Amino acid sequence: MIALPRATTVARQTPASDHIDLTYDARFLRRKRLESAGGIAFLVDLPETSDIRDGDALVLEDGRRIGVRAAPEPLLEIRGDLPRLAWHIGNRHTPCQIEPDRLLIRADHVLAKMLAGLGAEVREVTAPFTPEGGAYGHGRTMGHSHGHDHDPAHEH
Structure with a gap:
């Protein structure tokens, strides 16, 4: 070998x-x-x-x-009230690519339905995915065990 x-x-x-x-x-x-x-x-x-x-x-x-x-992969392109929609996406700790006129997330029918219910225009696309990195020095958005402590009074 x-x-x-x-x-x-x-x-x-x-x-x-x-x-x-x-x-x-x-x-x-x-x-x-x-x-x-x-x-x-x-x-x-x-x-x-x-x-x-x-x-x-x-x-x-x-x-x-x-x-x-x-590499190109299946994504959802989201347009509409981007700050509001980005907040809802971020609240679910979902990786998101933020552009001036749209948001991109991985294809997910549950999130697509939620976002459409919030008034977003959602369509399926195939494109390279380069989401924002995590806020705590990590390259990836992490779940709740993402390397920092929350105030015990803080609830999600």
């Missing part, structure tokens, strides 16, 4: 000679075998689980860089 080259570090927002397209969920990784668009098979072997962002590069031990691109 031939040993695969290993990607042991991530270079943030850097050029690369090859690339791989990964969905939002697939960009949260530590150890996995992947293959680039150019046919390079390699093993991601990071010291800890990392949030790999669109435009980052996985750096192979020999110095080659495999760029990471956000």
Whole structure:
């Protein structure tokens, strides 16, 4: 068995000679075998689980860089009273991509119905998904065990 080259570090927002397209969920990784668009098979072997962002590069031990691109995936495009709608999405700890004229979330029929009930225009789209990171220094929106303490009197 031939040993695969290993990607042991991530270079943030850097050029690369090859690339791989990964969905939002697939960009949260530590150890996995992947293959680039150019046919390079390699093993991601990071010291800890990392949030790999669109435009980052996985750096192979020999110095080659495999760029990471956000792959298109099924999403909901939301238009309407964006601050109000974003509040309801955030209240459910749902990852959300915020743009000037729309919000994008992963396709979810329950959230689609809720948002339509709030007056949103909701339609299914397929697009790369690059949601906002968490507010507590994490790259991902976390649930209620997200690394900080709440005031015990605070209820959700």
